[in-house]
Amino acid sequence: MIGLADCNNFYASCERAFNPKLRNKPIVVLSNNDGCVIARSNEAKALGIKMGEPAFKIKSLIDKNKVNVFSTNFALYGDMSDRVMSVIREEVEVMEVYSIDEAFLDFSDLVDLDRALAIIKKVKQWTGIPISIGLASTKSLAKVANHIAKKHTKKGIFILDDEDLIKRALNVFPVEDLWGVGRKYAKRLKQSGIRTALEFISTDEGWIRRNFSVNAVRLQKELKGEKCYDLELTTQRKNNICTARSFGKEVKSCKKLSEAVSTFANTCATKLRKEKSCCSKISVFITTNPFKPNMKQYHPYITLNFEIPTNDSMEIVNMANKALEYIYRDDCVYKKAGVIVGNTTPQDEVQMSLFDTINRDKQKKLMYSVDKINMLMGRDKIRLAAQGFVRKWKLRQEKLSPCYTTRFGDVLTIKI
Numbered sequence: 001m002i003g004l005a006d007c008n009n010f011y012a013s014c015e016r017a018f019n020p021k022l023r024n025k026p027i028v029v030l031s032n033n034d035g036c037v038i039a040r041s042n043e044a045k046a047l048g049i050k051m052g053e054p055a056f057k058i059k060s061l062i063d064k065n066k067v068n069v070f071s072t073n074f075a076l077y078g079d080m081s082d083r084v085m086s087v088i089r090e091e092v093e094v095m096e097v098y099s100i101d102e103a104f105l106d107f108s109d110l111v112d113l114d115r116a117l118a119i120i121k122k123v124k125q126w127t128g129i130p131i132s133i134g135l136a137s138t139k140s141l142a143k144v145a146n147h148i149a150k151k152h153t154k155k156g157i158f159i160l161d162d163e164d165l166i167k168r169a170l171n172v173f174p175v176e177d178l179w180g181v182g183r184k185y186a187k188r189l190k191q192s193g194i195r196t197a198l199e200f201i202s203t204d205e206g207w208i209r210r211n212f213s214v215n216a217v218r219l220q221k222e223l224k225g226e227k228c229y230d231l232e233l234t235t236q237r238k239n240n241i242c243t244a245r246s247f248g249k250e251v252k253s254c255k256k257l258s259e260a261v262s263t264f265a266n267t268c269a270t271k272l273r274k275e276k277s278c279c280s281k282i283s284v285f286i287t288t289n290p291f292k293p294n295m296k297q298y299h300p301y302i303t304l305n306f307e308i309p310t311n312d313s314m315e316i317v318n319m320a321n322k323a324l325e326y327i328y329r330d331d332c333v334y335k336k337a338g339v340i341v342g343n344t345t346p347q348d349e350v351q352m353s354l355f356d357t358i359n360r361d362k363q364k365k366l367m368y369s370v371d372k373i374n375m376l377m378g379r380d381k382i383r384l385a386a387q388g389f390v391r392k393w394k395l396r397q398e399k400l401s402p403c404y405t406t407r408f409g410d411v412l413t414i415k416i
Contacts, residue, residue, distance in 0.1 A: 001135050001161070002231070003105035003116065004142040005088055005123075007081075008130040008150060010101035011039035014080045015070050017128030018404045018412060026067040030055055033246055033396045034071055071397035075379060079405045083127050091119045096231040104139060104231050111135060116157050132156040136166075139229045140222035143179040144169060144197065170197035170223065180219055185212065197223060237277055237344060243267040244338025248396035250289065251334045257286065258321055259388030264339040265320035266384060269313040272341060273367060278309035278350050279341035282316060284323035289335035300327035309343075309350045312363045313370070316341065317386055378407040 007013060012027040026047055029039035037053045047065055049058060055069070062069060081100045089095060094106035107116075116133045123131050133156065134145025141160050148169060149158035160166050176186035178197055188211070194200050201223045208216050218228040243264040251257050261284060272279060285301040302323045310316060320339055352360075370382050380387075402410035 001107040001111045001137060002139055002142045003092075003107045003133050003135045004098075004139070004146040005103050005105055005119070005131050005133050006146050006150070007084060007101035008132055008156070009039060009041050010081075010129070011070075011072070011077055012041040012044075013129050014073070014077050015068075015401055016041070017080070018401075022068055026065060027070065028055075028062070028067055029070045029072055030399070031072065033248055034398055038072065069399050071400040073401050073403065075403045075406045076401065080127065080129060083405075084123055084129050084131070087123050087126050088119060091115075091122065094231060094233065096233060104142065105133075106231055107135060111159070111161070113157065113159070117155060120156050130156065134158050134160070136160040137225050138222040138227050140179050140219055141166065141225070144173055144223075147173070147177060166225070167198060170201065173197040175200055178219065178223075180215060185216070188212075237275060237346070239344055240340055240342040241268050241271050241279070241344070242338060242340045243271075244285075244336065246336045247334070247393045249392060251393045252330075252332075254324075254328050254330065256388070256393050257328065257334060257337060258324060258386065259391060260337050260393050261286075261320050261324050261339060262317045262384060262386035262388070263391070264337065265317045265341075266313045266387060268339050268341045269311055269316040269367075270371065272311035272316075272344065273371060275344075276347050277344040278311045278347045279306065279316070280309040280343040280345065281305045281341070282319050282323065283340040283342065284320055284327065284338070285340075286324070286327060286334050286337045288332050296332050298329060298332045302327050308353055308356060308358075309345050309347075311347060312358075312360075312367060313384060314363070315358065317384055321386065378403065378409075 011029040015027060015029070016022040024043065025041070026043035027041040028037050028044050028049060030036065031038045034055060036055065037049060037051060037058070040049055040051070044067060047061060047067070049061065049067070061067070077100065085097050085103055088103055088105065092105045096104040098104055116135065120131055120133060123129060132146055132149040134142050134147070134149045135158070136142040136145045145158045145160040149156055152158070160169060173196060175181060175189050175195055175197060176183070178200065181189070189195075189200065194203060201220050203220070205217060205220060208220055222228050245260070245264065247260065251260065265282070281303055283301060283303040285299070287299045288295060288297050290297070304319055304323050306315070306319065373382050374380065404410050404412060
């Protein structure tokens with residue numbers, strides 16, 4: 001059996017874990033630049049607030065119902081995710097971390113309701129984050145079971161282990177809620193008269209293959225109880241890493257644009273080191289605001305190559321700024337920029353050059369020290385001067401909560 005552990009309303013739950021006053025209160029978390037709703041508590045859902053709704057459109061609803069609004073705090077959410085996964089890992093020997101708030105668990109040794117309930121209780125007690133667990137014979141059915149556990153059980157657990165029970169569950173399960181079925185596929189399926197998961201698995205496999213993809217066929221087989229996806233126990237190395245942001249305020253000067261590009265390039269380099277990878281090329285893009293057609297539009301993109309694959313922040317930032325010089329125009333106003341590092345290879349497989357002018361051992365030790373200090377003291381405690389200090393271009397995060405677990409100054413204190 002495979003279990004799917006999924007944190008309930010994860011971003012909202014992270015905010016609530018450190019602020020008891022938020023219990024049973026409506027919460028929404030906004031996207032970059034405080035634009036759209038990307039997370040909601042159950043209380044916010046009950047008010048009719050939808051995912052993706054622009055914040056300005058629901059301002060009156062938020063004010064009227066005293067909805068607690070937060071900017072995204074990815075430092076907090078990422079750390080809380082690590083804590084949740086660490087607690088689960090103590091109870092389950094084999095698991096696959098699927099996303100920031102989901103993990104597939106191997107229950108092949110023992111399927112026990114009490115065991116699953118104990119995991120739910122321990123995660124809540126140790127982290128403050130509520131989770132639900134769905135159990136079934138395949139990943140796709142475990143997704144269905146978890147969906148039922150979240151919406152229709154009090155204890156947050158549901159087991160799909162009986163053929164008749166599976167049929168009854170799939171008969172009322174909307175096709176758009178199936179794993180991997182997006183809006184586009186759901187629309188096409190409904191146009192063909194397929195509205196439920198049971199109707200989907202009853203459809204001819206050949207028709208599914210012709211009209212959709214091999215992944216749709218695999219989904220159909222998994223819903224019938226035939227395992228197509230095993231637990232992935234090794235993290236796949238990313239071939240590309242991208243950091244891109246829209247600016248809180250539009251940027252015209254090359255200096256401010258350089259600060260942003262340097263910051264994004266440094267973030268990519270940090271991620272490379274975390275994955276023990278090096279990149280051999282870097283791409284930089286800048287864009288004007290597409291929603292202001294009356295202004296001059298410009299969307300350049302450039303790729304440069306490194307002679308030797310690297311994960312050194314200084315080298316990557318220098319190359320990013322070199323790329324920016326090629327594409328920057330002073331007659332445009334920019335709304336967004338991004339950096340992509342690609343063609344990654346494991347750092348221990350990088351082929352050195354006899355003519356290398358960089359002392360890579362020295363740089364490796366320096367980067368290790370910087371990463372260690374930033375991990376202990378908080379993000380960007382040590383950063384490159386090229387990243388700037390005032391950084392007016394930064395994301396608008398007017399409702400950002402403290403970084404309770406990753407910054408010493410934000411750690412909760414108890415007054416006695």
